[in-house]
Amino acid sequence: MCGLCGIFNVGTSESVRQPLLKAMADTIAHRGPDAEGFYTSGPIGLAHRRLSIIDLEGGQQPMASPDCSVVVVFNGEIYNFPELRRQLEGKGYTFKTKSDTEVIIYLYQEVGERCFEQLRGMFAIAIWDAKNRKVVLARDRVGKKPLFYFYDGKRCVFGSEMKAILEVPGIPREVDLEAMSDYFSLLYVPAPKSIFKHVRKVKPGHYAVISDTGFREVEYWDLTFAHVEERSEQDWVEQLLDVYRESVRIRLMSEVPLGAFLSGGVDSSSVVAMMSELMGEPVITASIGFKDKEFDELDYARLIAERFKTKHHDQVVEPDAAGILDRLVWHYDEPFADSSAIPTYYVSKVAREHVTVALSGDGGDEIFAGYRRYMLDVRENAIRGMIPTAIRRAIFGPLAALYPKADWAPRVFRGKATFENLACSHIEGYFRSVSACRPETKRLLLHPDVQRQLQGYDTLDLFRAHYDRAGTTDPLSRIQYVDVKTYLPDDILVKVDRASMANSLEVRSPLLDHRFIELTARIPSSLKLKGSIGKYIFKKSLEKMVPDDVLYRKKMGFAVPLASWLRKDLKPMAESLLLASQSDGMFDKRGVERLWKEHQSGLRNRSTELWTLLMFRMWQQRFAKAHV
Numbered sequence: 360m361c362g363l364c365g366i367f368n369v370g371t372s373e374s375v376r377q378p379l380l381k382a383m384a385d386t387i388a389h390r391g392p393d394a395e396g397f398y399t400s401g402p403i404g405l406a407h408r409r410l411s412i413i414d415l416e417g418g419q420q421p422m423a424s425p426d427c428s429v430v431v432v433f434n435g436e437i438y439n440f441p442e443l444r445r446q447l448e449g450k451g452y453t454f455k456t457k458s459d460t461e462v463i464i465y466l467y468q469e470v471g472e473r474c475f476e477q478l479r480g481m482f483a484i485a486i487w488d489a490k491n492r493k494v495v496l497a498r499d500r501v502g503k504k505p506l507f508y509f510y511d512g513k514r515c516v517f518g519s520e521m522k523a524i525l526e527v528p529g530i531p532r533e534v535d536l537e538a539m540s541d542y543f544s545l546l547y548v549p550a551p552k553s554i555f556k557h558v559r560k561v562k563p564g565h566y567a568v569i570s571d572t573g574f575r576e577v578e579y580w581d582l583t584f585a586h587v588e589e590r591s592e593q594d595w596v597e598q599l600l601d602v603y604r605e606s607v608r609i610r611l612m613s614e615v616p617l618g619a620f621l622s623g624g625v626d627s628s629s630v631v632a633m634m635s636e637l638m639g640e641p642v643i644t645a646s647i648g649f650k651d652k653e654f655d656e657l658d659y660a661r662l663i664a665e666r667f668k669t670k671h672h673d674q675v676v677e678p679d680a681a682g683i684l685d686r687l688v689w690h691y692d693e694p695f696a697d698s699s700a701i702p703t704y705y706v707s708k709v710a711r712e713h714v715t716v717a718l719s720g721d722g723g724d725e726i727f728a729g730y731r732r733y734m735l736d737v738r739e740n741a742i743r744g745m746i747p748t749a750i751r752r753a754i755f756g757p758l759a760a761l762y763p764k765a766d767w768a769p770r771v772f773r774g775k776a777t778f779e780n781l782a783c784s785h786i787e788g789y790f791r792s793v794s795a796c797r798p799e800t801k802r803l804l805l806h807p808d809v810q811r812q813l814q815g816y817d818t819l820d821l822f823r824a825h826y827d828r829a830g831t832t833d834p835l836s837r838i839q840y841v842d843v844k845t846y847l848p849d850d851i852l853v854k855v856d857r858a859s860m861a862n863s864l865e866v867r868s869p870l871l872d873h874r875f876i877e878l879t880a881r882i883p884s885s886l887k888l889k890g891s892i893g894k895y896i897f898k899k900s901l902e903k904m905v906p907d908d909v910l911y912r913k914k915m916g917f918a919v920p921l922a923s924w925l926r927k928d929l930k931p932m933a934e935s936l937l938l939a940s941q942s943d944g945m946f947d948k949r950g951v952e953r954l955w956k957e958h959q960s961g962l963r964n965r966s967t968e969l970w971t972l973l974m975f976r977m978w979q980q981r982f983a984k985a986h987v
Contacts, residue, residue, distance in 0.1 A: 361409050361420070362390030362860075363432040364518035365485055366527065367494045368402035369569055371513055375404025383523040384408050389690075390434070390519060390860045396420050398430050403487050403494070407432045410863055412716060415614055418458035428489045429467055433460050434519050435482035435504045436867065438609040443477065467495075475566055475579050479609075479873065483519060483561075493570035500580045500873045501722075502550065502563030502848030505856060507692075509558050515569045520857075521558055521692040525982070531557045532983060536809060537816050539694075539945075543796045543804065543971055544818040546696040547850045554693040554978070563848045580873065582843055585830035588881045595882055596900040603900075606872035607633040610718055618643030618714040620706055620866075621671070623659025625729070625894060625901070625910055626720025630869060632904040634718065635667040645710035645717065646673040647702060651920055659909055666906060672713055676705045684977060690861040694978040696795065696971040697850050698919050703858040711862040721851055722870040725842045726879045727894035728835060728887040731914065736789055737888060739780050740834045748784075755782040786826045789838050790819045793846070795967050803950040804968065821845070835884040843876075921966040926959060933969065936976045943979075946972070 364383040366375045380397050384406040388395075391408030398405040398421035407420040413436070423430040437443070440459035443466060448454065452465040459480075466474040467486055472495060475484075481503035486495040496517055498506045508517040509524050516524045524530055535556040538548045550560040561567050564580040607630065611617065619634055621627050621644040634642045644664055648657030657673055664671035687700055710717045724730050743751065755778045762775040780788035791797055796804060798817075805813075822841050829840035852868075859866040869875070879887075882896060889895035898910045925933055937951055951972065958965035 361407060361434040362387035362519040362523070363405070363407050363420075363434050363483065363485055364523040365403070365405040365432065365487075365494070365516075367404075367487075367515045367569060369494075369513065369515060369571060372402045374401055375399050377404070379527065380404045380406040383518060383526045386522045386526055387518065387520050389863055392863050394419060398423065398432075398487075400427070400430075400487075400489070403430075403489075405430060405432045405485060405487060410715070410865060412436065412613055412615055412865060413458055417456035418460060420460055422456075422458070422460045422464060424464050424468060429464050430487040430489070431460055431463050431467075432485045433463060433482060434484075435480055435499065436610075436612070436865075437462060437478050437480040437482065438612065438872075439477075439479040472566065472568070472577065473579075481867070481871075485517060491570065493568055495566055495568050496561050497566035497579075498561040498563055500564045501843065501852070501871050501876070503852050503856065503868060503871065505853065506561040507553060507558055508561065508567065510569060510574055511557070512573075515574075521553060521555070522689075522982075524558055531555070533557065534983070536812055539809075539975075540801065540805070540813055540816060541818045541821065542694050542696070542975065543801055544790075544794045545845070545850070546795045546971060547853060548693050549821060549845050549849045563844075581828075582840065582876060582880055583830040584833065584836040584840060584880050586881050587831070587833075587883050589883065592886065592896065592899060595886060595896050598878065599897065599900045602872075602875050602878050603629075603869065604633060604637070606869040606875045607718070608637050609872075610867040610869050611637060613716050615715040616643065616713065617716040617718075618645060618670075618710060619718045620644075620710060620720070621646045621660045621663055621669070622706075622720070623656040623661075623663055623909060624720065624914070625898060625905070626723035626870060628663045628720075628905050628909050629723075629897075629901050630718050630720050631663055631667055631669060632901070633869070635669070636904075642667065642669045643713050644669040644671045645706060645713065646671070647706045647709055648673060648675045649702075649919075650675060650677065659912070662906065663909060670713075672709060674705075674709050676702075684974075685981070686861070687858075688974070688977045688981050690857045691853070691978075692857075692982070694971075694975040695853065695857075696967075696974040697854050698921050698970060700854045700858055701919050703854050704861060707859045707862040707864050707866075711864045714864075716865045716867065717859070718867050718869060719855065720870060721855055721866075721868045722847065722876075723894060723897065725839060725847045725851075726870065726876055727897045728839060728884065729893040729914065731893070732789075732792055733835060733838070733888055733893060734891055736785075736792065736838060737835055739777065739788060740785055742781055743785060743788075752782050755779075785834055786823050786837075786841075787819060789841070790822045794818075795971050800954075800968055803953065804946055804972070805950075806944050806947050808944055809946075833884050835888060836880075839884075921970050922958070922964050925966050925969055929973075930959075933973050937969065937972055 391410045393411045394409040396407045405421045421432045437459035440462040443462050447465045475497045482499045483504040483506040484497045507521045516527050518524050533556045538552040542548050550562045565578050567576045619631050646660035648655040758778045825841045825844045826837050829837040886896040954965045957963040
């Protein structure tokens with residue numbers, strides 16, 4: 360894996376200075392500790408940090424065509440590059456390296472901007488097209504690899520991480536209040552926004568073109584649920600296994616040690632099972648566990664390791680919660696409050712001690728409806744279908760308002776959230792179910808001045824826009840599409856990218872191969888979620904490979920004990936950051952104090968809201984002010 364960055368002085372033609380590129384590249388050296396490279400020519404400057412995986416000797420970047428008319432910097436892997444190379448050689452192109460980067464150069468020369476449609480893999484790519492004096496910035500279909508940019512009409516500054524862009528003098532650091540509002544709803548900032556108003560992200564499945572004529576962004580891929588196919592379960596099982604096997608196989612290309620994450624869940628176990636079948640040698644696997652058994656899955660990971668005779672490495676970690684947070688804040692660039700970033704960082708650290716590349720099971724829950732919330736949503740939506748909207752609102756709205764919020768009570772008595780959801784439309788109910796800070800909590804938390812400046816902006820509208828684009832009326836498929844466009848790229852994949860890259864580890868996700876995803880989108884939703892069984896058809900396909908004890912056990916999240924931390928280990932630091940007098944006018948002091956007291960007293964579990972606020976405050980300390 361690698362990191363890239365660059366500057367294009369599109370409006371001024373001012374030459375780019377290599378020392379500035381060097382300073383930008385140094386901020387992302389962890390993404391590529393093996394080598395660095397630079398290219399400057401008048402108004403364009405490109406820089407690259409390399410983690411060598413393929414063609415260790417010949418794959419240095421930036422890489423240029425023989426006449427220097429096309430120059431590329433690239434982060435990721437193109438798994439079908441041998442096939443593309445043969446096609447290009449048939450058209451007369453001569454290759455000097457064995458790298459996938461050179462394939463991108465000649466493919467762009469052959470078909471121009473349509474080249475991204477032919478790439479199978481994960482990537483963030485910057486192309487300098489000298490003849491047409493333009494920069495093309497492209498991101499893979501589901502957003503595995505990040506790509507930020509700043510563009511003001513005069514210059515475009517871009518990079519794999521935002522900290523590289525912020526190294527350039529004069530980049531404004533005005534907080535985008537809509538992005539901040541999104542963050543408090545979702546725990547992350549959804550693309551194309553970033554937390555800074557003037558820095559943006561290339562959207563997954565898109566490329567951006569910056570030239571003398573301006574800026575344009577083009578969508579080259581989208582997932583659709585419009586072409587559902589009715590087949591027997593056996594037909595689906597056979598086709599899933601065929602495509603999945605190929606997806607894993609092409610991700611085994613490596614000239615450096617390769618292994619897998621192993622949590623003991625369905626998805627990572629399926630990856631290890633396929634790798635064991637294909638590699639013909641023991642798979643190197645890595646797991647972590649915790650002393651708190653509520654959060655520990657090591658027994659299941661060891662069960663799979665023993666089943667497939669892997670070279671297994673696990674470690675029971677005692678996270679230094681306070682000590683690691685500042686490091687994570689720096690690596691994530693933006694406020695990011697998915698606390699599973701902590702165990703993801705630790706498992707990446709363990710894996711990196713033994714391999715340079717690790718395969719993961721990311722994506723299985725989104726594409727096969729594995730989250731428990733999907734089951735609850737289907738049940739709620741069935742009730743919505745039986746009761747007219749006006750009656751639902753009249754019954755469940757007042758009932759929700761009267762029903763107490765009692766986190767300490769048995770689950771059967773915790774009906775408030777369900778009543779609130781049933782009073783809403785489907786997408787509004789789903790949005791509420793995944794929100795970290797629900798609208799009423801955000802009103803309590805955000806300063807009245809911030810709420811006035813937001814002028815009624817609602818993150819729900821982002822969800823509604825995706826919900827309406829899913830290409831289907833099937834309720835489950837529609838919310839899966841919403842997650843594929845939001846939660847998957849901007850939470851799950853951001854978490855894995857930054858945590859692994861912090862340890863200079865490349866992570867590959869075979870379940871997110873675009874051909875595999877497209878296949879799953881054609882499967883009827885009734886075969887993904889069957890009764891209370893999520894990932895039904897995927898589990899059926901794995902029954903001969905993975906033990907039932909793993910396939911059909913209760914799902915565990917990759918979580919940490921936040922509620923306890925905020926009452927014990929993290930309490931002094933959090934209290935200092937959250938309750939100290941703040942003069943930036945972003946949060947309501949009385950609202951913050953109320954959340955804090957409710958949590959410390961045990962009246963309410965406010966750990967998610969307080970953690971989200973804590974991560975924001977720590978991010979402010981590190982990034983909100985420009986260098987002096």
